[in-house]
Amino acid sequence: MKKYLAELIGTFILVFCGTGAIVINEVSQGAVSHTGVAASFGLAVMAMIYTFGGLSGAHINPAVSIGFALTDRFERRLLFPYIIAQIIGGLLASLVLKLLFPMSVTLGETLPAASWQQTFVLEGILTYILMLVILAVGQNEKVNQFTGLVVGGVVLLEAMFAGPISGASMNPARSIGPAIVAQNLSHLWIYIAAPILGSMLASGTWFYLLKDSKV
Numbered sequence: 001m002k003k004y005l006a007e008l009i010g011t012f013i014l015v016f017c018g019t020g021a022i023v024i025n026e027v028s029q030g031a032v033s034h035t036g037v038a039a040s041f042g043l044a045v046m047a048m049i050y051t052f053g054g055l056s057g058a059h060i061n062p063a064v065s066i067g068f069a070l071t072d073r074f075e076r077r078l079l080f081p082y083i084i085a086q087i088i089g090g091l092l093a094s095l096v097l098k099l100l101f102p103m104s105v106t107l108g109e110t111l112p113a114a115s116w117q118q119t120f121v122l123e124g125i126l127t128y129i130l131m132l133v134i135l136a137v138g139q140n141e142k143v144n145q146f147t148g149l150v151v152g153g154v155v156l157l158e159a160m161f162a163g164p165i166s167g168a169s170m171n172p173a174r175s176i177g178p179a180i181v182a183q184n185l186s187h188l189w190i191y192i193a194a195p196i197l198g199s200m201l202a203s204g205t206w207f208y209l210l211k212d213s214k215v
Helices: 002-027 033-056 062-069 076-100 116-138 144-166 172-182 188-209
Strands: none
Touching: 002 033, 002 076, 002 172, 033 144, 062 076, 062 116, 062 172, 062 188, 076 172, 116 144, 116 188, 172 188
16 A cells, blocks of 8 residues: 555656646746756656655556566556556646646646647657666666666656657656546547557567666
């Protein structure tokens, strides 16, 4: 139960800080900036890894949990409780933001800037990169103490360059919360399916190339 609560709290903080930065940027006429939004997501991920990594692994992302479930580094019986906890955490964060900023329409929802095909491919590649880095760094004893810095940096990087096009979700729980609370589910399937597919492909790549690597 402590692991599930850690995933719920960690996802809550990620979604609250990340999408909260988007909402506050909107209501403050750009005071946070795109760079500030990207940094908010990256720093929140970094902080949660160092806070809860030793307890639950700090997945805070259903796609990451599914990717781990395809390896031998995660107890598969924990998968569905993890996903449920993560989704609840994201929903609670969006509900709190709706109470604090009722004037916000999208609540930081991820939406395609152009075609759904473009966003699907982009989200899949972004999550592939993220999951591959998580496994390569987090499962290597020589470098895993830097996991928070590296993974948070990757999230910041991807949010920085891809955020204006796809929203750079890479995380179904991050997208589900705002979409449900904002009552706009039209493109939600993209942000569920693409990250899961990207994560699964990354797990296969890690298993084949890097699983036994010590360098």
